[in-house]
Amino acid sequence: xxxxxxxxxxxxxxxxxxxxxxxxxxxxxxxxxxxxxxxxxxxxxxxxxxxxxxxxxxxxxxxxxxxxxxxxxxxxxxxxxxxxxxxxxxxxxxxxxxxxxxxxxxxxxxxxxxxxxxxxxxxxxxxxxxxxxxxxxxxxxxxxxxxxxxxxxxxxxxxxxxxxxxxxxxxxxxxxxxxxxxxxxxxxxxxxxxxxxxxxxxxxxxxxxxxxxxxxxxxxxxxxxxxxxxxxxxxxxxxxxxxxxxxxxxxxxxxxxxxxxxxx
Amino acid sequence: xxxxxxxxxxxxxxxxxxxxxxxxxxxxxxxxxxxxxxxxxxxxxxxxxxxxxxxxxxxxxxxxxxxxxxxxxxxxxxxxxxxxxxxxxxxxxxxxxxxxxxxxxxxxxxxxxxxxxxxxxxxxxxxxxxxxxxxxxxxxxxxxxxxxxxxxxxxxxxxxxxxxxxxxxxxxxxxxxxxxxxxxxxxxxxxxxxxxxxxxxxxxxxxxxxxxxxxxxxxxxxxxxxxxxxxxxxxxxxxxxxxxxxxxxxxxxxxxxxxxxxxxxxxxxxxxxxxxxxxxxxxxxxxxxxxxxxxxxxxxxxxxxxxxxxxxxxxxxxxxxxxxxxxxxxxxxxxxxxxxxxxxxxxxxxxxxxxxxxxxxxxxxxxxxxxxxxxxxxxxxxxxx
Numbered sequence: 001x002x003x004x005x006x007x008x009x010x011x012x013x014x015x016x017x018x019x020x021x022x023x024x025x026x027x028x029x030x031x032x033x034x035x036x037x038x039x040x041x042x043x044x045x046x047x048x049x050x051x052x053x054x055x056x057x058x059x060x061x062x063x064x065x066x067x068x069x070x071x072x073x074x075x076x077x078x079x080x081x082x083x084x085x086x087x088x089x090x091x092x093x094x095x096x097x098x099x100x101x102x103x104x105x106x107x108x109x110x111x112x113x114x115x116x117x118x119x120x121x122x123x124x125x126x127x128x129x130x131x132x133x134x135x136x137x138x139x140x141x142x143x144x145x146x147x148x149x150x151x152x153x154x155x156x157x158x159x160x161x162x163x164x165x166x167x168x169x170x171x172x173x174x175x176x177x178x179x180x181x182x183x184x185x186x187x188x189x190x191x192x193x194x195x196x197x198x199x200x201x202x203x204x205x206x207x208x209x210x211x212x213x214x215x216x217x218x219x220x221x222x223x224x225x226x227x228x229x230x231x232x233x234x235x236x237x238x239x240x241x242x243x244x245x246x247x248x249x250x251x252x253x254x255x256x257x258x259x260x261x262x263x264x
Numbered sequence: 265x266x267x268x269x270x271x272x273x274x275x276x277x278x279x280x281x282x283x284x285x286x287x288x289x290x291x292x293x294x295x296x297x298x299x300x301x302x303x304x305x306x307x308x309x310x311x312x313x314x315x316x317x318x319x320x321x322x323x324x325x326x327x328x329x330x331x332x333x334x335x336x337x338x339x340x341x342x343x344x345x346x347x348x349x350x351x352x353x354x355x356x357x358x359x360x361x362x363x364x365x366x367x368x369x370x371x372x373x374x375x376x377x378x379x380x381x382x383x384x385x386x387x388x389x390x391x392x393x394x395x396x397x398x399x400x401x402x403x404x405x406x407x408x409x410x411x412x413x414x415x416x417x418x419x420x421x422x423x424x425x426x427x428x429x430x431x432x433x434x435x436x437x438x439x440x441x442x443x444x445x446x447x448x449x450x451x452x453x454x455x456x457x458x459x460x461x462x463x464x465x466x467x468x469x470x471x472x473x474x475x476x477x478x479x480x481x482x483x484x485x486x487x488x489x490x491x492x493x494x495x496x497x498x499x500x501x502x503x504x505x506x507x508x509x510x511x512x513x514x515x516x517x518x519x520x521x522x523x524x525x526x527x528x529x530x531x532x533x534x535x536x537x538x539x540x541x542x543x544x545x546x547x548x549x550x551x552x553x554x555x556x557x558x559x560x561x562x563x564x565x566x567x568x569x570x571x572x573x574x575x576x577x578x579x580x581x582x583x584x585x586x587x588x589x590x591x592x593x594x595x596x597x598x599x600x601x602x603x604x605x606x607x608x609x610x611x612x613x614x615x616x617x618x619x620x621x622x623x624x625x626x627x628x629x630x631x632x633x634x635x636x637x638x639x640x641x642x643x644x645x646x647x648x649x
Contacts, residue, residue: 083308083610096606102528126451132390133379152379153302153372155312156390162452162605168312168372171303195301196372251605254451 042141043123044203045259046217047226047241048116056222057114066116066216066225067091070201073215075192077173077182086167088201089118089216100251116225118216119144119165119201120250120258127157127166136198141229142259143203153196162251163258166200169193203227230259268642269635275487279634283627290624293617294369302372304617308610311601313370315594315614319622320366322472322593323629324443325465327359327400329473331436332503338429344496347644350415351492352477353408354636356436360401362629369621389445396439403432408636416643440465447600455533455600458521464514465592470507472588474500475581480637482578490641494574501577505565508584512558515591533599542609547598550590557587 003011057063070076070089077086095102097115121144128137128144135150136157158166172195175181183192190206193199204214212218217225228238241247247261272280297304307314333352336342368374385391407429414421444462451457478500481492522530535541537551561583563570570576603609614622 083310084303085309092606096608099605099607129387130390130450132385132388132394133376133383134385135379135383150376150379150383151373152376153374154367154370154390155372156388156446158309158312159600160450160452164310164604164606167309169301170305170307171301194373195303198372256451 041231042229043231043259044121044142044208045228045230045238045261046118046121046203046214047238047247047261047263049222049224049226049263050113050115051264052222053116053220053224054113056224060221063221064091065219065221069215069219072185073187073190073204075173075183075187075190077169077192078184079171079182084170086169086173086199088167088199089116091115092117098248098250100253101248115262117163117165117250118260119203120163120256120260121201121203123257123259124255126160126162126254126256130156130160132156139205143205143208144200145202145205146199148191148193148197148199151197153198155198157198162254162256166198168198169195171195266635266639268639272638276638280631283631283634286623286627287631288624290621290627293620294624297369297617297621298374302370304615306613306615306618308612310604310608310610311598311612313597313601314612315618315622316366316370318593318597319625320363320370321443321465321597322589323359323363323366324397324440325469325588325592326473326476327356327363327397328436328440328466328469329477330356330404331433332470332474332507333477333500334429334436335433336499338426339433342499344493344499348477348481348492348496348500350408350412350640351480351637352473353404354633354640355473355477355480356404357401357408357636358629358633360397360404361632362625363397364401365625365628366622369625389442389449392442393439393446396435396442400432400435400439403428403435407432412640412643415647418647437466440469452605453600454527454529458518460514460518464511464518467507467511467514468588468592471504471511472585472592474504474507475584478504478581479578479585480633482574484637484641488641490644497574497577498572501565501571501581504581504584505562505571508558508562508565511588512562532603536602536609537595537599541603544602544609544611546611546613547595550594554587554590554595557583557590561587 053063067087067089071078074088076088079085091114093111094113094115095111097117121142122138123142125138125144128134131137132154133150133152135147135152136144138144153168155168158168173182174192180186186192204212204216207214214225214227217227226238226241228235230238230242232238241263242261245263247263249258249261252258305314305316330352333345333349337345337349368377371377380391380394407425410425411421441462444465447453447456448458448461478497481497481500484490484492519534522534525531532541536544537547540548561580564576564580564583565571570580598612601610601612
């Protein structure tokens with residue numbers, strides 16, 4: 001076969017493309033390390049006692065201790081701009097937080113009461129399913145995790161989350177000219193993120209690894225946040241509350257099985 | 265063969281230079297966005313996709329529409345399309361490249377784009393979209409290159425190309441179906457979660473694509489000595505007419521289920537589009553313009569007197585194209601995010617950066633299409649001499 005320049009370029013290009021697919025087929029069909037944690041039935045969950053939270057807040061002219069603690073230890077930038085806001089745990093009016101509980105007879109004051117929101121760490125998370133790079137996934141212990149070094153910033157997970165629990169770094173959180181501009185009290189035990197990636201609450205997995213409670217739970221002065229392993233055979237505290245009291249979850253009808261429960 | 269794109273008249277070069285100017289401005293604004301982040305766009309925590317993804321979606325349709333010339337020509341042996349089939353395939357190549365660029369400029373971490381292939385995720389529709397778009401580009405490059413080559417040499421295309429051409433037909437349907445699945449599988453966004461999304465995407469594609477081909481053919485008639493012929497142009501416009509009727513019909517089906525059932529999760533998005541919501545009317549004038557253009561274009565296309573007159577036909581096809589662009593390239597994506605899952609209306613409007621980067625990408629696409637058309641027409645001219 002006579003090889004001219006065009007043929008050569010075409011063959012070279014095709015060979016390169018085939019080379020790429022080879023690597024890719026290996027990934028797709030190759031064995032993945034699934035052995036890790038297969039036996040664990042741990043399932044972290046949280047219960048928010050709305051009454052306690054709201055009463056304490058009302059008696060103390062507002063309380064944002066959990067939010068501030070989370071912002072501090074996770075280096076969450078403050079942009080003062082609703083559009084670029086990054087929030088892992090925040091407050092939303094009841095009528096927005098529980099939009100599916102529509103009831104226009106409910107006292108407007110109650111409708112406007114603040115509800116603490118965070119990632120629901122769903123049992124059936126719609127966000128992890130859509131991620132094209134597996135940069136977000138559900139761990140065996142139920143925590144929905146993020147890899148900020150793998151995320152390509154396509155924001156598909158944000159479109160898939162029915163709870164608005166995910167935030168995107170629209171701009172550099174550590175301003176190059178003034179690193180303290182948006183994060184004024186840098187916590188050096190936790191990474192800052194780079195622009196262009198998605199982030200959200202991780203149930204403080206870095207603290208759980210050290211046998212500490214999530215920061216928001218620890219600092220809550222009203223003991224309104226209860227956190228634990230819902231499948232723990234020795235400590236049935238979480239199960240008991242969920243069995244004996246009436247708790248609600250956000251949009252359970254979507255089948256996402258949220259694991260943040262609200263005691264009302 | 266590509267060298268044919270390097271010679272042309274004064275007008276050809278003026279057009280190329282205009283495109284290059286827009287491409288440069290797009291590149292400059294992209295570099296700004298690359299260094300400062302997507303903060304330069306109008307998108308927000310609640311409206312996470314905007315103008316870029318909407319253009320991507322619209323152009324997938326344009327790319328898929330090549331099948332509307334390939335299918336009659338190769339499957340039904342409709343000889344009238346022999347002159348324009350290559351134009352459809354080249355249009356698809358330009359459109360797919362624009363699609364890929366629109367995805368690229370929308371990414372927060374564009375340098376990590378290959379993570380999609382390093383960590384393939386078959387559960388994500390985006391993974392399948394990348395595969396189907398990449399495959400479609402490859403198919404069209406191979407098909408157009410081989411058929412043009414044999415045309416140049418005055419021989420019959422090799423036999424092995426036929427199965428590849430046949431494969432490209434369902435493949436074209438797949439690219440827009442998978443793109444619809446990108447949206448319609450999200451429980452969080454009831455506006456998109458509709459089984460009619462994929463069929464409607466295809467209907468809009470097969471209306472806007474052939475309409476664009478008619479526009480291009482009539483344009484080529486003016487600026488070059490190439491005339492696709494009266495018959496094929498009429499056939500294309502009939503395809504566009506049927507598809508446009510289907511599109512309007514599907515939209516009415518969508519409106520009926522959403523509005524008659526009255527479930528706020530579904531109905532509020534349409535209210536936002538056509539009547540405004542919570543004091544936000546940003547898309548209302550555009551959606552009504554789209555509606556009026558759709559009706560106007562159908563009146564023209566359905567009246568033989570107008571359709572058979574190429575001047576009116578041009579106006580009708582421009583109306584079809586604009587109507588669908590306003591609906592799909594402007595309204596569809598933003599309406600999915602408005603109101604948000606928490607019931608809030610967060611305003612979105614593309615910024616200058618988004619607009620100029622998009623203009624740059626459209627110019628790149630037009631540049632590619634121009635160059636490829638130039639090659640195709642030069643080969644034709646050579647052969648006919």
